[in-house]
Amino acid sequence: MTDQLTMRRRWIAALTALSLAGLAYWAVSHPSPNDAASPLSSQTQAGQAGQPAQPGQPAQPGQAGQAGQPAQPGQPAQPGQPGQPGQPDQAGQPGQLGANNTPAKRGLELVGWNITGGGGLVWAASSNRWLGLAAPNRDQLLARPEPSGAESPKPSPRPTGPALEPALAGWFEQSGGTARWGQPNAPAECGLPDRGCLQQFEHGTLYIRLADGATGASTATGQVGKLIAAAEPEIGYQAKPGEYAVDTTKYSQWLDWKGPWCHIFLEWVADRAGLGELIGHYGPLFRFVDHMRADFRLVPGPEVGAFALMTTTATFSHIGLVVAVAADGSSYTVIEGNQAEADGPKAVLRRDVKITDRLPTEFWMPDYG
Numbered sequence: 001m002t003d004q005l006t007m008r009r010r011w012i013a014a015l016t017a018l019s020l021a022g023l024a025y026w027a028v029s030h031p032s033p034n035d036a037a038s039p040l041s042s043q044t045q046a047g048q049a050g051q052p053a054q055p056g057q058p059a060q061p062g063q064a065g066q067a068g069q070p071a072q073p074g075q076p077a078q079p080g081q082p083g084q085p086g087q088p089d090q091a092g093q094p095g096q097l098g099a100n101n102t103p104a105k106r107g108l109e110l111v112g113w114n115i116t117g118g119g120g121l122v123w124a125a126s127s128n129r130w131l132g133l134a135a136p137n138r139d140q141l142l143a144r145p146e147p148s149g150a151e152s153p154k155p156s157p158r159p160t161g162p163a164l165e166p167a168l169a170g171w172f173e174q175s176g177g178t179a180r181w182g183q184p185n186a187p188a189e190c191g192l193p194d195r196g197c198l199q200q201f202e203h204g205t206l207y208i209r210l211a212d213g214a215t216g217a218s219t220a221t222g223q224v225g226k227l228i229a230a231a232e233p234e235i236g237y238q239a240k241p242g243e244y245a246v247d248t249t250k251y252s253q254w255l256d257w258k259g260p261w262c263h264i265f266l267e268w269v270a271d272r273a274g275l276g277e278l279i280g281h282y283g284p285l286f287r288f289v290d291h292m293r294a295d296f297r298l299v300p301g302p303e304v305g306a307f308a309l310m311t312t313t314a315t316f317s318h319i320g321l322v323v324a325v326a327a328d329g330s331s332y333t334v335i336e337g338n339q340a341e342a343d344g345p346k347a348v349l350r351r352d353v354k355i356t357d358r359l360p361t362e363f364w365m366p367d368y369g
Contacts, residue, residue, distance in 0.1 A: 162187045167197045168206050171215045175206065189226075193272050198226050205229040209272070218323070223275060223368035224305035228323050230273035231335045232350075234265070239338070239346040247346050251337065257283035263319045265337030265348060266307070278366055289316060296364035302332035308353075309362040322363065323350070330355060 164172060165188030172181065182202025190197040195210035205225030207216040216232035218225045242248035242258070251268040252261050263285055270279035280295075282288040292307060299306055302325045310318045320336030331354045339349045355361075 165197055165199050167210060168199055168208055171206060171208050175217050189274060192274050196272055220304055226273040227270060227275060231269040231321060234348045235335060235350045237348040255281060255283060260285050260338055262336060262338040263288040266321055292364040296366050299363045299365050301329060302363055303365060306363040306365045308334055309364060311360060
C-alpha cells in the first residue's frame with residue numbers, strides 16, 4: 001500500500017513539472033503586446049522549470065521566468081541602433097533585425113524604418129520613439145495614413161512668366177532693374193540684325209545690339225516700344241562728308257542710296273527692330289512719303305510712335321519719329337536723322353519741337369497692330 005502511494009505521488013510530480021514547463025515555453029513564444037512594441041528588447045529568458053518533487057513530498061511549483069532586460073546598444077547580436085530623429089534615413093547597425101533596406105519616407109508620422117524578413121523598426125514622430133513590428137511589409141508601411149498636423153512642407157511656387165534674356169541682364173540692372181521696368185511680360189526676341197535682342201517689360205522695352213554693344217530703352221511697349229528702343233542708341237551718330245556733297249552714312253550704305261537720309265535712318269532702325277516690312281525700304285524721300293500717305297494712318301496731332309512729316313521750306317521735306325508728347329500738346333520730342341545743330345555735322349539728334357517752330361506738320365501712324 002505504501003509503495004502504490006509513493007508511485008502515485010511520483011506520477012503526479014512528473015505531470016506537474018511537465019505542465020509548468022509547457023506554460024513557460026508558451027509564455028516565451030507568445031510575448032505580450034507591450035513586449036512586442038519595443039524594438040530594442042531582447043528575448044526574455046524562459047522561467048526555470050520546477051524541480052520534480054522528492055518521493056513522498058508534494059512537487060514545488062517552478063519560479064516564473066524574469067522578463068528580459070532591454071538589450072544594451074552596441075552589442076553586435078542586438079538590433080541596430082535607430083538613426084537619430086531628424087535623420088530617419090540613416091541605417092542602423094546590423095543586428096537581429098538586419099540592416100536598413102528601405103529608404104525613409106519623409107513627411108509622415110512614420111519617418112523611418114528598418115525592414116528585414118524577421119522584423120522591423122519604425123520611428124513614430126508623434127511619440128518620439130521607435131516601435132517594433134513583427135515581420136512588417138513595406139507596402140503596409142507606405143499605406144499608413146498621413147496624420148493631420150504632420151503634412152510635408154509644400155514646395156515654394158516656381159516663378160511664372162517669361163524669363164529675363166541673359167544678354168539683356170546687365171543692361172536691365174544698369175538702367176534701373178525691376179524697380180523701373182518691372183518683370184518681363186514677353187519672351188525676348190533675339191537673332192535680329194547685328195545680333196540684336198529686344199525684350200518687353202511691364203513698364204517699357206529694352207534693346208541691345210551685341211555686334212557693337214549699343215543699348216536702347218523706351219517706356220513705350222508693343223511695336224512702338226521696339227522701334228523707339230532700337231532708335232535710341234543711334235542718337236549722336238554723325239555723317240561723314242562724301243563725294244558730290246552727299247553725306248556718307250551707314251544707313252545710306254545699307255540701302256545703297258546716296259541722297260537725303262532722314263527717312264532711310266528710320267527704315268534702318270525699323271529693320272533692326274524686326275519691323276522692316278512694316279516701315280518699308282525706299283530710297284527717294286518722295287517715294288517714302290507716298291508710302292506713308294497710302295499705308296499709314298493720319299492722326300490729328302503728335303502721338304508717340306507717329307512719323308512727323310515736317311516742312312523746312314515750302315514743301316514737306318523732313319521726317320522724324322515722335323518719341324514723347326508734352327502733356328498740354330504744345331510740343332513733342334523726335335529722334336531724327338540728317339539734322340545738324342548750328343554749324344555742326346549732319347547727325348542723329350533727339351530734340352523737342354514746338355508746334356509753332358515749323359510750318360504745318362502731318363503725323364502719320366504706322367499700323368503697329
